[in-house]
Amino acid sequence: MAIIELRNVGKTYGKGECETEALKNVNIKIDEGDFWSIMGPSGSGKSTLLNILGCMDKPSEGEYLFNGKSIEKYSVDELSYVRNTHISFVFQHFALLNDYSVFDNIILPLNCKKMTSSDKKNKAEYYMKQLGIESLGKKKPSQISGGQQQRVAIARALITEPDVILADEPTGALDQKTGEELMKLLKEINIQGKTIIVVTHDEKIANVASKRIYIEDGICHI
Amino acid sequence: MIEVIKSLSKKKIFYILIMLQFIFSLVYFFVIAAAIQSAFYININVPRQLDISTEQLIHIEVDVFEEKSNFNNFVADIESQLNGKVGTYESNVINSVELGGDVGTVEIDSNIVLMKELEIEQGTYFDDCDFKYNIMISDEDNPVSILIGSELAKEYGVEIGDEVYDLDNSQSFIVKGILKPGSKWFADTVDEGSIADLGYEVIVPRSESDYIHVHYYCIMPEQVDIDDTIKQIKQLAEKNSVTMEAEFVSDELAVKFSDSLEENKNWMIFVVVMMIMISVGTASLFMAQMNSRKHEIGIKVAVGYSCKKIIKMLFGEVLVVATVAFSIAAILGKAMLGQVEQPSIWGQGTYVDGYYISADILIMGAVILMIMCVPAVVLLGVKTKRLQPRELIGGNE
Numbered sequence: 001m002a003i004i005e006l007r008n009v010g011k012t013y014g015k016g017e018c019e020t021e022a023l024k025n026v027n028i029k030i031d032e033g034d035f036w037s038i039m040g041p042s043g044s045g046k047s048t049l050l051n052i053l054g055c056m057d058k059p060s061e062g063e064y065l066f067n068g069k070s071i072e073k074y075s076v077d078e079l080s081y082v083r084n085t086h087i088s089f090v091f092q093h094f095a096l097l098n099d100y101s102v103f104d105n106i107i108l109p110l111n112c113k114k115m116t117s118s119d120k121k122n123k124a125e126y127y128m129k130q131l132g133i134e135s136l137g138k139k140k141p142s143q144i145s146g147g148q149q150q151r152v153a154i155a156r157a158l159i160t161e162p163d164v165i166l167a168d169e170p171t172g173a174l175d176q177k178t179g180e181e182l183m184k185l186l187k188e189i190n191i192q193g194k195t196i197i198v199v200t201h202d203e204k205i206a207n208v209a210s211k212r213i214y215i216e217d218g219i220c221h222i
Numbered sequence: 223m224i225e226v227i228k229s230l231s232k233k234k235i236f237y238i239l240i241m242l243q244f245i246f247s248l249v250y251f252f253v254i255a256a257a258i259q260s261a262f263y264i265n266i267n268v269p270r271q272l273d274i275s276t277e278q279l280i281h282i283e284v285d286v287f288e289e290k291s292n293f294n295n296f297v298a299d300i301e302s303q304l305n306g307k308v309g310t311y312e313s314n315v316i317n318s319v320e321l322g323g324d325v326g327t328v329e330i331d332s333n334i335v336l337m338k339e340l341e342i343e344q345g346t347y348f349d350d351c352d353f354k355y356n357i358m359i360s361d362e363d364n365p366v367s368i369l370i371g372s373e374l375a376k377e378y379g380v381e382i383g384d385e386v387y388d389l390d391n392s393q394s395f396i397v398k399g400i401l402k403p404g405s406k407w408f409a410d411t412v413d414e415g416s417i418a419d420l421g422y423e424v425i426v427p428r429s430e431s432d433y434i435h436v437h438y439y440c441i442m443p444e445q446v447d448i449d450d451t452i453k454q455i456k457q458l459a460e461k462n463s464v465t466m467e468a469e470f471v472s473d474e475l476a477v478k479f480s481d482s483l484e485e486n487k488n489w490m491i492f493v494v495v496m497m498i499m500i501s502v503g504t505a506s507l508f509m510a511q512m513n514s515r516k517h518e519i520g521i522k523v524a525v526g527y528s529c530k531k532i533i534k535m536l537f538g539e540v541l542v543v544a545t546v547a548f549s550i551a552a553i554l555g556k557a558m559l560g561q562v563e564q565p566s567i568w569g570q571g572t573y574v575d576g577y578y579i580s581a582d583i584l585i586m587g588a589v590i591l592m593i594m595c596v597p598a599v600v601l602l603g604v605k606t607k608r609l610q611p612r613e614l615i616g617g618n619e
Contacts, residue, residue, distance in 0.1 A: 054524075056523075056524065076528070076529050076607075077528040077529060077530060080523065080526050080527060080528040080529070080531075081526065081528070083523075083524065083525070083526040084525065084526020084527075085526070088525075089524050089525070095517075095520075095521045095524065096521075097518055097521060099232040099233075099518075100232070104228070108521070108522065108525050109525040109526050111225055111527075112525075112526045112527055112528070112531060156525065160525075160526070
């Protein structure tokens with residue numbers, strides 16, 4: 001069953017003369033356990049597509065089905081619930097809170113759930129160990145390397161056990177070696193059953209994915 | 223709550239600055255509100271404490287250097303020509319082992335109880351002879367009658383007929399009566415409005431015309447003509463070469479009330495303007511901070527924080543800061559203005575003058591603080607609802 005399905009999705013920003021069509025008639029079907037890459041030049045609409053896939057934005061036209069249900073009538077809070085429960089993000093610049101410790105960053109999504117502190121701690125420790133960052137819990141993001149920061153971001157993405165992980169240029173701020181390690185890690189996560197969608201303009205990174213979307217001027221080519 | 227506290231701890235300086243603004247304005251408000259409260263307190267409570275109308279009571283301030291005989295003639299003229307009764311009272315102190323050391327006293331003239339009666343719980347009130355004692359021979363054989371406060375009597379086990387010795391003045395007293403609990407008297411002049419609790423005080427009869435005291439009260443019959451009476455008193459003073467100023471207590475209270483309100487009105491306007499400015503300033507600071515927190519809020523929204531949760535968190539922060547600021551301001555205000563009951567200068571007694579932070583003032587302060595937070599809270603709510611986390615991904619491509 002398709003976990004994500006876009007039917008004739010379009011997205012327009014602005015009005016009148018300033019109107020910009022960022023996405024045109026997008027039709028995508030993403031199954032559970034897929035590993036997709038979205039490629040395209042800068043300004044092609046890939047971030048817009050990622051925003052829509054991640055329920056951070058709604059399409060101007062067409063239909064977005066998540067787990068078979070249209071999100072069109074979802075309220076802002078229902079979309080937040082979907083993001084918290086089913087979808088996680090990994091951002092290019094990690095999007096970690098510098099005032100928070102690594103541990104507090106990782107458990108951030110769990111603050112929206114009714115969980116005891118010890119349960120949160122146990123979960124965080126599990127994923128920190130899985131990702132080899134168990135010794136960094138008390139450090140601030142600024143005190144660790146870029147690769148470690150991205151692992152923290154992945155731990156944060158995994159901690160809610162989401163169905164889909166959306167990664168926006170996840171290796172963009174990393175050196176080549178660390179980037180390759182990270183992609184290996186994402187592949188392993190995919191093998192464990194998670195659906196992964198990576199936005200990239202790097203051919204090597206895109207090759208790790210099993211399926212590819214090329215987007216240009218808002219038009220998707222699969 | 224834990225998250226709010228954590229969030230606050232990350233932005234200590236910002237919140238300390240906001241808190242200082244709130245504390246400063248609230249303390250200022252408390253002080254001015256207490257001054258206004260005091261004006262109302264005096265205006266309402268002094269007439270309540272008196273047994274006669276303030277329009278029958280004339281406050282005569284006599285020059286302390288006058289000849290005693292001149293003054294006695296002046297008083298005799300008032301009593302005969304105007305049917306007024308003149309009396310005074312004075313605060314003093316005795317040092318008595320039987321009463322636990324220094325004890326505040328109110329020395330009263332025989333006529334003064336016409337102005338405010340003293341109610342006796344046990345024993346009896348003074349009789350005429352008690353006001354005619356000779357201070358020079360008031361020893362163990364000739365003790366002076368006194369009335370003592372109920373709490374003082376209870377604490378030191380003093381009963382009717384017990385003798386009390388003043389170590390400082392080598393004077394003997396005998397307890398003639400114990401005052402009713404809750405008995406009150408004026409700590410200073412009547413128009414000052416400080417109401418003393420007599421629970422720990424001693425009432426001593428003043429021997430007639432021992433010396434001329436500064437403040438006297440002339441208790442007039444009902445429905446006197448105010449202007450005419452003052453005019454006549456001035457004429458009698460001139461006739462007897464007494465330098466004095468006389469004023470009806472009602473007039474004194476009215477002038478004091480309007481002066482106090484007028485004086486504090488300007489300060490209160492200043493406080494209100496300051497509070498509006500602080501309120502706007504706080505809202506602006508929160509907005510500025512909100513812009514700098516866009517990244518943090520964006521991340522939280524991206525990981526699934528609902529708009530409600532974000533607004534709750536921001537409101538929680540404002541609420542915690544406001545609550546802490548309010549508590550500190552209340553403590554500071556109380557420390558600055560003292561207790562509800564001020565300790566008497568002498569002995570263990572207390573008095574109330576309305577210049578304190580009452581529960582009403584605290585409630586008003588809390589309401590004002592909430593109103594001050596409204597612009598910040600409304601703007602935060604509106605701004606949060608407009609926040610989109612998509613900037614984290616790269617904007618509108």
